[in-house]
Amino acid sequence: MTENIYRLPHQIVYYETDPTGKLSLGKLVDLMMLASYAQGKAVGMPEEKLNAQGQGWVITQHLLSVTRLPRRDEKVVIETKATAYNRYFCYRDFWLRDEQGEVLAKMHTAFVLLDLKTRKITRITSDVIAPFGPEPLRSIERLASPKRLAKVELAKDYRVRYFDIDSNHHVNNVHYIEWMLDVLDKDFLMEHEPVALNIKYEHELNYGQTCTSKVELLRSKDELTTLHEIYMADGTLSCSAQVTWR
Known part of the structure; x- marks a missing residue:
């Protein structure tokens, strides 16, 4: 389970919190994306290298659950692991833990690789994905879609x-x-x-x-x-x- 998991220690700062003093939902997702970015640099496949090749990772869906939002000055660890991929989708898991190792939040994310010039999805090649070590998949994960609005309030x-x-x-x-x-x-x-x-x-x-x-x-x-x-x-x-x- 621990193989290929990247860990990023972090201390919550004031500008990441909302008026209640807790980490905002948007900044929580930002921190998880920061861990993903940091892992890319650590394994030799940073975002800048992809961009230079005319490509970039784009998120198609997040599934996030929160047990507790950390507060200002609290020390946490963000963990991430690229779990699986197929020709067009890559799947990644994230965990936010407190100093005692308790999971405060977890997230499952689907990514696609975008051709930055045509703005179209492009095939994920082995040279791009191999450094992260995910398992190959033949199928596409069927993630539940959000419910649609019946009325606008x-x-x-x-x-x-x-x-x-x-x-x-x-x-x-x-x-x-x-x-x-x-x-x-x-x-x-x-x-x-x-x-x-x-x-x-x-x-x-x-x-x-x-x-x-x-x-x-x-x-x-x-x-x-x-x-x-x-x-x-x-x-x-x-x-x-x-x-x-x-």
């Missing part, structure tokens, strides 16, 4: 800024999470903590484009869930998500 428009764009030349995946949660009001966010996130990326947003973030709240006796969708100006679905709260 809240909505807000956003415009893609220059600083929302990453080195793959599209909106960084974490900004979608922030745009989705930002539609919820302050009191809701202060009083609730996310325990699960299923987010699926459909069509990339680019600099200067506008989008609308929409949300629906589903309340039951045992569970509170928010459904999120981000649409491009032309009505194309860019991203959808389902968040469970406590």
Whole structure:
């Protein structure tokens, strides 16, 4: 189980936390992506090398569960392992642990390799994936999609800024999470903590484009869930998500 697991120690700093003093959901995903990036450098296949070859890893879906969000100044360890791949998808697992080794959060992520010039998915070759040591797969994992909105309760428009764009030349995946949660009001966010996130990326947003973030709240006796969708100006679905709260 420990083979090919990369570990990155980290101390939570103030700008990674929200007004409650806890690590924000977006920054949690950011830290996990940082561990993935660091492993790429450690095994000799950094993002910069891929970019120089005209390629880049792009996330298609995150499945995240949270036991507890760490607080400011808390020391943690982010772990990651590339678990499996096929011709077009690579799958990676992440764990966030406290100093005692307890798992605070875990995430399963699907990636594709993008041709940065054509903006199309390209085949994953052995020279790109072999340094990470994942197991080959013949099939594609069937990950559950987020539930779709039945009605829109809240909505807000956003415009893609220059600083929302990453080195793959599209909106960084974490900004979608922030745009989705930002539609919820302050009191809701202060009083609730996310325990699960299923987010699926459909069509990339680019600099200067506008989008609308929409949300629906589903309340039951045992569970509170928010459904999120981000649409491009032309009505194309860019991203959808389902968040469970406590």
